[in-house]
Amino acid sequence: MTEHERPKGVLRVGDRVRFEDRVHTVVGLSGTTVRLLDEHNSASMVMFAHLMASEGFELLDSTAPTPGLPPFGLLDTVPEVALRKARFYEKHLIEVETGLPPEAPKGAVPRPEYDPQWRTVNERVVAKAAELTAAGNEVSDRTLFRLRSKWRDEGLWGLVDRRATRLSMAPGIGRVDERLVEAVLEVLTAQEDSSSGTRTRVIRLAEKLVAERHGEGTVPLPSRATYFRLLKSLSEGRHSFGAATTRRSLAGRPEAPFTPTLAARPGEVVQIDTTPLDVLAVLDDGVTGRVELTIAVDVASRTICAAILRPAGTKAVDAALLLARMLVPEPMRPGWSDALRMSASLIPHARLMSVDARLEHAAARPVIVPDTIIVDRGKVFVSDTFVAACRSLGMSFQPARPATPTDKGIVERTFESINTLFCQHVAGYVGSDTTRRGRDVQAVWTIAELADLFHEWVIARWQTRPHDALRSPFLPGKALSPNEVYAMLVSRTGYLPVCLDGDDYIELLPVEWRKINDYGITLDYRTYDCRELGSYRRQPSGVDTKGNLWEVHYDPYDLSHVWVRDTRAGGWITVPWTRLGTVSAPFADFTWRHARAVLAAKGADDSDEDAIAVVIDDLLTRAGSGPDRRIAARTKAATAVPALPQARREPQPETDEEPDGEGEIAQVIPFGVFDAFTDGSR
The missing domain is CATH 3.30.420.10 (Ribonuclease H-like superfamily/Ribonuclease H)
Structure with a gap:
């Protein structure tokens, strides 16, 4: 076996290795087991695979190199001319190492000047340098020694001219002054929350920033074409000159690697x-x-x-x-x-x-x-x-x-x-x-x-x-x-969650504290009443911390009813709105407050419950008619007040209950008996 054919990395008895932060000597080999002796003459047995995989392992005092595999993928990026030149030198270096070129037929013998039995490595390298120089490929023996060392460590990749594969970390920058590059990057970063502009705006801001920091004329400025190449390079992936929404979205991405939100069961997230x-x-x-x-x-x-x-x-x-x-x-x-x-x-x-x-x-x-x-x-x-x-x-x-x-x-x-x-x-x-x-x-x-x-x-x-x-x-x-x-x-x-029931739904609704008067309960100038409230009128609720007021829950999406907690018999009392039959279509808290605003804009009494109900009915009728049959445009619709009925309001006893203020606006939820084919046409 020639020197080139021997294993490039071996572990023999007598070699020194670094294992677990201590230097050991290999004193025995048995199958895949290695016997080690450290500096304090303490012996240990370890599996060869465990020894090689241990952190900090190092083979000491070994004359043979331990090369890694060449980067095969990078060879695909090498230009054809540079790769052909590297293969040319590899063929001659194989002859220097083994005495025979790689295409030599079976049974061929080495040429005398390259025979490993009669020539040393130095003599073979010198002979090869002379041969290549005589053939028109001028190369020194020192260059061949260097190429041979790289080839033994890295394979064919070591012979590639790295100038042909040099990667630019920032293509387009060229010889632009680093101070200007830094200013351009800073301006591009500041564009994240700004409206989209042109490249000339970035150039002007960058030049202004450079002049403020380093003085006017201190930093050399490139040509306009170089500016544009620089901006194309530095703005890559930033969307600096596109849609502002995309730019803000890209800027909002976390710097850490993206990790999807995972959940293994319903409701976990x-x-x-x-x-x-x-x-x-x-x-x-x-x-x-x-x-x-x-x-x-x-x-x-x-x-x-x-x-x-x-x-x-x-x-x-x-x-x-x-x-x-x-x-x-x-x-x-x-x-x-x-x-x-x-x-x-x-x-x-x-x-x-x-x-x-x-x-x-x-x-x-x-x-x-x-x-x-x-x-x-x-x-x-x-x-x-x-x-x-x-x-x-x-x-x-x-x-x-x-x-x-x-x-x-x-x-x-x-x-x-x-x-x-x-x-x-x-x-x-x-x-x-x-x-x-x-x-x-x-x-x-x-x-x-x-x-x-x-x-x-x-x-x-x-x-x-x-x-x-x-x-x-x-x-x-x-x-x-x-x-x-x-x-x-x-x-x-293996289980289903037990959901809440209807009573729990009422518990989660917004709550107000009100008195139960002779005429019922008022909530934002709406009156709610029913027979079940009869024995509770003008009576304390027993909740001292709330001034003996009664707990009233309401759904802002459905104002047809409220629910009063029965502190005596338990449970809830469902109380309907007394003017429910006046309104011909569903409405919500948002509609009620808008109707009050319409009355106030015309100087009418915005606490008149009957008047508010008529305005709501008119608004909902116009909304149900659709945009093609709207009575008025936005301004007129906001100020139009229908004729109020000449109905006498029910007298309401004096109470120390404060009128409701403006509350949360809510969405329309259907309720009540409503026929679109009759009431909707009014």
Whole structure:
């Protein structure tokens, strides 16, 4: 065996090695076991694989090199001319090492000047240098010695001219002064929150910054073409001259490696967020505008646990109510089935599935009880109301990091899916920005109707549609729907969460403390009364800490009833609004407050309950007529006051109860008996 054919790295008896921060001598080899003796004559036995894999292992006093494998992948980046030159030298170095060129036939004998039996390595290298120089490839013996050393350590890669493979860490910079490069980078970084501009603006700002720091004319400035090449290089991946939204999104990405949000069971992680919906709706004042959508998405199953649509300006009470809707199934909410049947009359029958079908789908919808809720740092979600609701329900509240949308990427991506799968198919779709908007887009649906359409789409389409991110390890080639994944995860966890009931739903609603007077209960100038309050009128509730007032819960999305806690018999008393028959369509707290504002703008009494009811009925009638038959435009609709009926108001005894102030704005929820074919035409 020649010297080139021997193993380049061997471990023999007598070699010294570094093992566990001490120097050992190899005193014995037995199969894969190595016997070591350290400097204190302490012997040990170790497996050869364990010795080689130990941290800090080093083979000492070895004359033979221990090369690593050549970088085969980098050879593909070498230009053909440089690679051909490297192979040329490799062929001659093989002859220097072995005495025979690689293409020598079997049985060939070395030439005398390269025979390892008669010539030393130095003599063979000198002879090869002379041969190549005589053939026109001038090379010194010193160069060949250097190439031979690199070749033995790195293989063919060691013979490649590295100038041909030199990588520029910043292509386009060239010989531009480093101080100018630093200034350009600083200006580009500052563009993240600015409006998009041109390259000339960056050049001007960079030159100004350099002059302020180093003096006018101190730093040499390149030509305009070099400037543009420099900007192209430094702005790569920053989106500095494109859409500002993309630039801010890229700047908001975390520096750490991306790690997907994972959950192994339903409710382990739930993400909540709000976004404007890309659909125009007819608001309660008869004009059109976009609404806000707030949803809660379960990470494990991608289930949309709950959703709320309301006019722009989501409040903390809306976010808290979202938790109630998430934890209480729709069929278990007080009066839900009746409200559903009434809302079905708002939309043509062909647009919606039957009420019975909707009841069936709603009953089968997964109920998610969250363990951890992730929200952004908007005022709605970090408010005391929402945090207190999470704490009372035993949920972990986790705000996302500032300007880091990737912390709740699941709900952000769900909004995009809602836009493509739902919004663009709804009349009144306006696109994500004005450049995507069609000509003369008209709103068709009211908020209540749009909410009905969206909730039906969720239970009938989203929950049953295969989701590409939902896979089973047993069926990796099949995408599963949120309902299928929920069933699979329930089977794996072995339990179903016990959801809250209708009484719990009332507990989660906003609360006010009021007296029960002879005429009933007043809440924001609305009067609620029923026979069940008879024995409690003018009586203390027994709650001394609240001045013996009665605990009243209300749903800002359904003002038809309130619930009074019966502190004596227990349970709840459902109390309807006394003017419920005056209004012909569903309305919410938002509509009530707008009607009061209309009266106040005309100098009328905004505490007149009958007058407010008439204004609400007029507003809802105009909203239900659609944008093509609106009575007036935005300004007129906000100030129009219908003729008030000449009805005598019921006298209300004096009370020390303070009038309600302005409260949270809420979304329309259907209630009451309403026929779209008769009342809607008024």
